[in-house]
Amino acid sequence: MTNSLFAASAADLTIERIRALAARPDQVESLTLEFKREYSKSLVTTIAAMANTYGGMILVGINDKAEPGVERVVGVDAQETIDKIASGCREKFDPPWEPTFIPVPFDDDSGRSVVVVRVDVNVAPRPLLIDLKAPIRLTGQNSTADRDRLLKLAREEPAAGVLPMGQSLMSPRLGQDNEGQPTEDxxxxxxxxxxxxxxxxxxxxxxxxxxxxxxxxxxxxxxxxxxxxxxxxxxxxxxxxxxxxxxxxxxxxxxxxxxxxxxxxxxxxxxxxxxxxxxxxxxxxxxxxxxxxxxxxxxxxxxxxxxxxxxxxxxxxxxxxxxxxxxxxxxxxxxxxxxxxxxxxxxxxxxxxxxxxxxxxxxxxxxxxxxxxxxxxxxxxxxxxxxxxxxxxxxxxxxxxxxxxxxxxxxxxxxxxxxxxxxxxxxxxxx
Incomplete structure (x- = not known):
């Protein structure tokens, strides 16, 4: 996942970094990233869709479109927003599950925050159903898994994950000449x-x-x-x-x-x-x-x-x-x-x-x-x-x-x- 904020610790998630992300002209909504100005019922569907696909991150408190003269990072009441999302997840998801919530407060006295919602496929139960359907993520939008995709999700081993977060690589080996001596520095x-x-x-x-x-x-x-x-x-x-x-x-x-x-x-x-x-x-x-x-x-x-x-x-x-x-x-x-x-x-x-x-x-x-x-x-x-x-x-x-x-x-x-x-x-x- 190219967005480094997904893997950052809570201490490294600052409002300055979030504002910098939102200000980037090349940073648009994608398979793994979505902006929401505030809580809505569709947000819960997006969580399920990301969980059933590649995972991702939802930033609540940011306008989804950058418009001239309009502040993009507007913030929300963190606790109220988290309570609404968690309640929606409990009511809608089969099996019940909720993602990780990280409130990132503004650096002023407004009391507002951006709520970072992390959806990690390595811990989400897959398939994650809403009304007996499995939402999936397409580029910048949600869809529904067809029969073949649903069967693949159902056959996954528990906690199999889509992509190992460690990105582990095999260590290289130095080449050797005919006498067994290394050939590289x-x-x-x-x-x-x-x-x-x-x-x-x-x-x-x-x-x-x-x-x-x-x-x-x-x-x-x-x-x-x-x-x-x-x-x-x-x-x-x-x-x-x-x-x-x-x-x-x-x-x-x-x-x-x-x-x-x-x-x-x-x-x-x-x-x-x-x-x-x-x-x-x-x-x-x-x-x-x-x-x-x-x-x-x-x-x-x-x-x-x-x-x-x-x-x-x-x-x-x-x-x-x-x-x-x-x-x-x-x-x-x-x-x-x-x-x-x-x-x-x-x-x-x-x-x-x-x-x-x-x-x-x-x-x-x-x-x-x-x-x-x-x-x-x-x-x-x-x-x-x-x-x-x-x-x-x-x-x-x-x-x-x-x-x-x-x-x-x-x-x-x-x-x-x-x-x-x-x-x-x-x-x-x-x-």
Whole structure:
């Protein structure tokens, strides 16, 4: 779910963040988001529809349309509104159930609030019926499940969920040569799991759709930060294109930096799209995966031309920022949604990052500004969790996430100075 407020803690839900969301011109009602000025009976139907589909969030106290000169965030009496919604859920739902309510008060003395209603499919009983019918969510509106959809909902395992909130990914593995030695300096991996629409569950990948995703990646921030990571080690670059293991339900798009040394590819990026197989039992909630790997061999390149090299922290900061910026890029998410046959609102933000290195991280990083803590131990990477409250489309919040990850990287490696180094880097004007 792209809206970071859905996963934010109650403490992180502020009226400033809600006003910023409502003010965004691109933020419209969707499969997973709806605005309501006040309580109405249709609100209860929307809760059931979201529960029977992909979940979502309803913000009560916001005009559903932005009009010039009209205040969009108007607020409601929180307790009265919550009581009405809860009463409607008890009276209408079979079985009885209610979502999570979070009142977010205004920052004045008005006593008004926006009520955030969260509908989590991982805890909702499915199907959730109203008058023996199962509402479902379409883009910006509600509908009713047909017989086939209702049967699928009824056959779900309890708490099966539609999409795992953890977005867990398999940790990458370093390649090995014929003598069993690693062939990369490090591999970074991130990605997302996401649901699959009706057509995405059975049709093969479209060549045109895969080509459009490759084009979106080539036009994103990703190639530029990969170039920076290479540090002048390459004299030729290939754009993202299909290479290697590609099948009817798997697309593998590869970007290369190419050098003249024995280390032919000092930097490589691989984006893999995997749709669920159509053979064998059909899963209740089919899941597709998008995996992004950055493979670095710049230190090995430097060794091959008899120079010394370590990875500067600013280069890694640019890499992580560009990587996250690409994953939430509207053009990229639109192509991912097209391939999986879902609404773009369901293309989630990445929840974790893996890094695995062939040596201690302290030996991988350029030492400027960093100092080893005596007897602190060492690290060869690890798993880095994302803050679900951050909106990675926002440059400042994306920077906060990148800095959090780099601070963790430094501390796990037994190093001090990372915070000061990042502060200096952020304060230095870019050319």
């Amino acid at each position: 490090f591999i970074l991996r991130t990605g997302i799991n996401l649901p699959v629409g009706e057509a995405g569950a059975w049709r093969p990948l479209s060549e045109r759709a895969v080509a459009a995703l490759a084009q979106a990646l080539n036009e994103s921030a990703f190639p530029g930060v990969l170039h920076t990571l290479g540090g002048g080690s390459a004299n030729q670059y290939t754009g993202f294109r299909q290479r290697g293991h590609n099948r009817s339900r798997t697309a593998r798009l590869v970007w290369h930096a190419i050098s003249d040394s024995t280390v032919e590819r000092p930097v490589e990026a691989v984006v893999t799209v995997t749709l669920p197989e159509v053979y064998g039992p059909t899963p209740t909630a089919p899941i597709a995966s998008i995996t992004i790997d950055v493979i670095a061999r710049v230190w090995r390149y430097a060794q091959s031309v008899e120079t010394d090299y370590r990875y500067p922290v600013p280069n890694l900061a640019e890499l992580l920022d560009g990587l996250l910026k690409t994953v939430v890029d509207p053009k990229v998410t639109a192509e991912i949604a097209r391939i999986t046959d879902i609404d773009t609102a369901l293309v989630a933000q990445p929840r974790e990052l893996h890094l695995i290195a062939d040596r201690q991280v302290a030996d991988l990083l350029h030492p400027t500004g960093l100092q080893a803590i005596p007897d602190a131990g060492a690290s060869r990477g690890g798993t880095f969790r994302a803050n679900p409250a951050l909106n990675l489309r926002d440059a400042a919040e994306r920077q906060e996430q990148v800095d959090d990850w780099l601070r963790q990287l430094g501390l796990d490696a037994g190093l001090t100075g990372m915070e000061a180094l990042l502060e200096h880097y952020r304060a230095t004007p870019t050319a």
